Amino acid sequence: MKHTLSVLVEDESGVLTRISGLFARRGFNIDSLAVGPAEKAGISRITMVVRGDNRIIEQITKHLYKLVNVLKIQDITNIPCVERELMLIKVRTGDNKRNEVLEIANIFRARVVDLSEYFVILEITGDPGKMAAIEKLLEKYGICEIARTGVEGLEPSRFMKINRF
Known part of the structure; x- marks a missing residue:
């Protein structure tokens, strides 16, 4: 089963190397990885998708907490949350x-970001299921290149009304 982990870390050089090294040493693979600044200065959020049962995810979490720069880990897999990914796709x-x-x-609300005589580059934002669906539909035209950011996710506030777009 795939799990989405949201990890808050101190924004210091080498943190991502230590985390990826931990995964490599333990033989775990990271399916998706996205890193960027969090809401507070000096803190970054790492969102990663990893495969494993609950026992393996618990083991990964324990190992991550042993790293000095790791502040908080949350498995957002079974929590209602907003997940998005960005994909650029070049189609013949x-x-x-x-x-x-x-x-x-147009149906997938993708934006055309480049257009030439023989190719179009589309920008699609959405959940991973949306990415897979448009990719499958565009395969018959000839996909030349794909670049994806990896999943980002946030848990909505339980105390505020959320507007869904």
């Missing part, structure tokens, strides 16, 4: 297929 549009590709992009 020759042979008069551009309109079909642009229709699919």
Whole structure:
């Protein structure tokens, strides 16, 4: 089973190296990794997707807490949360297929960020399921390149009304 972990760390050089080294030494693979500044200065949020049962995730969490720079770890897999990912996808549009590709992009609310005679580059933001769905639909046109950011996720506040867009 895939688990999404949200890890708050001190924003210091080498933290990501120590975390990835821990995973490598233990033989765990990271399926998705996204890192960026958190809400407080000097703190970064690492969002990672890892495979394993609850026992393995518990073991990973214990090992992560042993690292000096790790402040908080939260498994947000089973918590209602907002998850998003960004994907750039370059699709072949020759042979008069551009309109079909642009229709699919419109349905998925993708933005055209580059357009040429034979290719279009789309920017898609959404949950991982949305990424897989549009990728599958665009395969028949010829996908040339894909770049994905990895999953980001935040737990909504339980005490505030959340507007969903």
